[in-house]
Amino acid sequence: MKVLIQKFGGTSVSTKERRTRVVEKVKKAIEDGFMPVVVVSAMGRKGEPYATDTLLSLIDNEFKNTNLQSADLLLSCGEIISSVIMSNELFDSNIKALPLTGGQAGIITNENFGDAEILEVKTDNITKILRDGIVPVVTGFQGCTDKGCFTTLGRGASDFTAAVLGVALKAKEIQIYTDVDGIMTADPRIVKSANLIDTISYNEVFQFADQGAKVIHPRAVEVAMRGNIPLVIKNTMSESKGTLINSIGDEKSNSILTGITHMGNRVQINILRQNNKDNENVDKLLDILAENHVSLDLINIFPRQQVFTIDNKDFKQVDDIMKKLNIIYESISNCSKLSIIGSRMKGIPGVMAKILKSLKDENIEVLQTADSHTTIWCLIYSDSIEKAINVIHKSFMP
Ligand code: ADP
Ligand code: MG
Numbered sequence: 001m002k003v004l005i006q007k008f009g010g011t012s013v014s015t016k017e018r019r020t021r022v023v024e025k026v027k028k029a030i031e032d033g034f035m036p037v038v039v040v041s042a043m044g045r046k047g048e049p050y051a052t053d054t055l056l057s058l059i060d061n062e063f064k065n066t067n068l069q070s071a072d073l074l075l076s077c078g079e080i081i082s083s084v085i086m087s088n089e090l091f092d093s094n095i096k097a098l099p100l101t102g103g104q105a106g107i108i109t110n111e112n113f114g115d116a117e118i119l120e121v122k123t124d125n126i127t128k129i130l131r132d133g134i135v136p137v138v139t140g141f142q143g144c145t146d147k148g149c150f151t152t153l154g155r156g157a158s159d160f161t162a163a164v165l166g167v168a169l170k171a172k173e174i175q176i177y178t179d180v181d182g183i184m185t186a187d188p189r190i191v192k193s194a195n196l197i198d199t200i201s202y203n204e205v206f207q208f209a210d211q212g213a214k215v216i217h218p219r220a221v222e223v224a225m226r227g228n229i230p231l232v233i234k235n236t237m238s239e240s241k242g243t244l245i246n247s248i249g250d251e252k253s254n255s256i257l258t259g260i261t262h263m264g265n266r267v268q269i270n271i272l273r274q275n276n277k278d279n280e281n282v283d284k285l286l287d288i289l290a291e292n293h294v295s296l297d298l299i300n301i302f303p304r305q306q307v308f309t310i311d312n313k314d315f316k317q318v319d320d321i322m323k324k325l326n327i328i329y330e331s332i333s334n335c336s337k338l339s340i341i342g343s344r345m346k347g348i349p350g351v352m353a354k355i356l357k358s359l360k361d362e363n364i365e366v367l368q369t370a371d372s373h374t375t376i377w378c379l380i381y382s383d384s385i386e387k388a389i390n391v392i393h394k395s396f397m398p
Contacts, residue, residue: 001130003171004034007041007140007162010051011179012236013082014044019089021236025177026090026135034172035130037165038097038137040086041158042078052078052141052155068113069149072142076101076150079139079158087137097135100126102151103144105136105165109151116143116151121168130169138165159220167227174229176216177236182243183208183215185259190386191393196240197259201249202231204258204343207375211339212263221245249343256351257342257396260389264382265312266335268367271327273304281325282306288325294318298337298370298379307368309335309379335367336385338378340392346373358395364388 006029008022022038029036046053055078056064056071064071083099090097106122129136140158143151153160159176166174183205184194200208202225209218216233224231225247234242276282285306289296294317299308310318312333322329345351352369355376359366364387368379380388 001127001169002034003130003166003169004029004036005039005162005166005169005171005174006036007039007158007174007176008086008236009158009176009178010041010043010045012177013040013086014048018236019086022086022177023089023093023095025175025236026095027093030095030135036135037126037130037169037171038086038090038135039140039158039162039165040079040082040137041140043082043085050078050081072113072116072152073150075152076139076142079141083137083139090135090137095135096133097137098129099137099139100129101139101144102142102153102161103148105138105161106168107143107161107164109143109145109153111145111149111151113149113151115154116145118143118153118164121164123168126165126169154219156214156217157219159217160223163220163223163227163229163231166229167223170227171229173232174220174224175232175234175242176220177234178215179235179237180215181235181238181240182233183213183245183259185257185397186389186393187213187215187261190389191260194393195397197243197250198241199244199246199248199250200258201343202245202247204249204341204374205231205245207339207341208259208261211261211337211341211375211377213259213261216245254344255342255397256345256348257340259341260392261339261341262385262389263337263339264385266309266337266379267312267315268298268307268309268332268335268379269318270330270332271306272330275328279326281327285321285325285327288321289318292317292321294321298368298377300368300370309337309368332367334382335379336382338380338385338388338392340376340378340396341374343374345376352376354395355392358391359388362387362391364391 044051087097109116140161231245
């Protein structure tokens with residue numbers, strides 16, 4: 001079986017005109033001898049009638065947080081609507097299609113509603129449908145427990161569904177269709193002159209996705225990499241070749257940086273030893289935060305000081321823990337973490353210096369930095385993030 005996964009994001013299925021382009025892509029895949037498996041997200045983005053956020057706003061927070069199973073049932077509706085409408089469009093173009101829920105597509109999960117883990121992918125049903133010459137139109141972002149309850153797989157997880165099915169069905173390729181031409185050197189909404197990346201390795205794109213570039217879900221990259229199945233990011237509305245993601249990446253490229261991305265809603269926490277004399281809790285703090293599942297990054301420990309950042313959503317919990325431990329600390333909210341990624345920057349001197357100089361020349365204050373073989377991080381105030389990304393992009397990729 002020559003299976004091809006074609007995943008279409010929320011904007012790609014949001015209007016009749018766009019769905020017509022989706023049908024063309026499916027038709028072309030069939031003409032090229034593939035058996036396409038279509039995966040769809042809910043239609044539209046925040047604010048639009050059937051988008052996931054709109055559905056979520058129909059119930060109140062307290063109910064949602066205490067009835068996760070019910071919330072998942074509601075959240076699953078967006079993709080169900082989308083898969084039926086897409087099947088209708090395919091039917092109108094004489095392509096036999098069948099909408100399938102995550103469970104019907106064989107995605108079996110545990111009962112961790114809201115962020116369920118996939119336990120198994122049963123391929124018999126979908127394989128039979130494919131053999132019958134029918135195009136399965138699978139709802140992204142969802143699975144099903146062995147008792148038949150609908151579960152969701154975490155936000156942005158339709159890409160993950162596509163990758164999981166791609167590996168389970170040993171697809172030739174996993175195509176992710178969206179509203180940009182592929183992976184660019186920066187979010188094209190922020191940097192107008194961002195360049196399209198032709199080929200990139202799983203590892204680099206994982207860094208990109210994990211550090212905030214929402215063009216592809218990091219878990220999808222991880223799954224495709226493990227199955228060694230090529231991932232291609234393409235634009236539903238154009239014929240652009242897109243970005244190919246594989247294990248090799250672009251061997252010919254000599255550019256130091258691959259790209260720039262960022263993550264907002266960061267809060268920097270700063271604990272000075274002199275303000276916490278004789279408080280032994282300071283040394284236990286990282287353990288206690290870990291036990292409470294608070295995720296930290298940019299952790300710097302000095303004899304006189306501890307600094308780290310957290311997500312804003314965890315701030316209240318961290319503040320409660322600090323109060324309980326009598327730890328005096330300072331915080332800076334409204335921060336963003338800038339990630340400058342490039343597998344070729346290791347061993348090249350002066351990259352950090354050049355970044356810091358570019359930011360300083362534009363009066364952008366840097367609150368903290370960190371670096372690894374492939375990434376340099378700078379924490380800055382969120383109100384200067386777009387300017388910072390543009391400045392660095394211009395100095396490395398003029
Ligand atoms: P979909 O609904 O199709 O899944 P997403 O909104 O999840 O689409 O992802 C596509 C968006 O990702 C683009 O509209 C773009 O603004 C954003 N994006 C962020 N960083 C990048 C990048 N480096 N390259 C391309 N797009 C990016
Ligand atoms: Mg997406």
